Amino acid sequence: MAKSNDSFGKTLGVVIGLCLVCSLVVSSAAVALKPLQEKNKAQxxxxxxxxxxxxxxxxNGDVASVYDQYIEAKVVDLATGQFDGSIDADAYDQRKAARDTATSVVPQNDIASIKRRASLAKVYLVKNDAGELDSVILPVHGYGLWSTMYAFLALEPDMNTVKAMVYYDFSDSGETPGLGGEVQNPKWKALWVGKKLFDNQGDLKIRVAKMATDKQHDVDALSGATLTSNGVQNTLMFWLGDEGFGPFIANARQGGVL
Known part of the structure; x- marks a missing residue:
């Protein structure tokens, strides 16, 4: 009597074969699409x-050309506050560097809860149509309520006046929409424009406060999102301090790097 074609062994073989084919298709698609994904992420x-x-x-539909025309990326040695011209700024991956013990440090006062900080950091110089410096953008990040939040802090050339505070890379964030997620609310972002980082004595005074009484330095905290607001404040205190961009800002304000 002939064996049944519906035996368990043959069924299992078909299932395994199908799984292998599917895994190969998925892997090949992932490899083929990776360059496009990286391009989209960069844009x-x-x-x-x-x-x-x-x-x-x-x-007007072409982000890259406008970026190339007006933005120049540079790499800063955070210990000295000086530019490091030996590094290709466009190719430098600061997050990857922060995960490598050879290219990062553990902060002594990690109030932003970042765990490790890359020794070198990117900054972005923004030029106007005349080629003059219009603003300087500092990438900052720190822990919010549930996750790390990333932002771009744009400063006027005086390195004291805030031009914009833009949170991004929010797709994997655990911040609650309508609460912590309000860092992306245009109304809250508008509150940052014109605020001063330092007072006349050079002390860091920018503050996210429930009671914003200092019109020069205070930004209203997010309603109902105390821990996220605290995270924003801690992020600024770290990245604008001595272990962050503090030395770079000091050099720039003295005309040493810009």
């Missing part, structure tokens, strides 16, 4: 940089 980041630079009105 998405460029879009937020242009938003911080107040240049999105120049974009």
């Amino acid at each position: 998405d980041t460029q879009k937020y940089i242009l938003e911080a630079a107040n240049l999105m009105d120049r974009v």
Whole structure:
């Protein structure tokens, strides 16, 4: 009597074969699509940089060309506050560097809860149509309520006046929509424009406060999102301090790097 074609062994073989074929198709698609995904990710980041630079009105479907025309990326040695011209700024991956013990440090006062900080950081110089410096954009990040939040802080050339505070890379964030997620609310972002980082004595005074009594330095905290607001404040205190962009800002304000 002939064996049945519906035996368990043959069924299992068909299932395994089908799984292998599907896995090969998925893997091949992932490899083939990776360059496109990386390109889209880069352009998405460029879009937020242009938003911080107040240049999105120049974009007519081509983010990359506007970015290339007005934005120059540079790498800063955070320990010295000086530019490091030996590094290709466009190719430098700061997040990857922060995960490598050879290219990062553990902050002594990690109030932003970032765990490790890359020794080198990107900054973005924004030029106007005449080629003059219009603003400087600093990438900052820190822990909010449930996750790390990333932002671009744009400063006027005086390195004291805020031009924009734009949070981005929010797709994987655990911040609650309508609460912590309000960092992306245009009304809240507008509150940052014109605020001063430092007072006349050079002390860091920018503050996210429930009672915004200092019109020069205070930004209203997010209603109902105390921990996220605290996270924004801690992010600024870290990245504008001595272990962040503090040395770079000090050099720039003295005319040493810009």
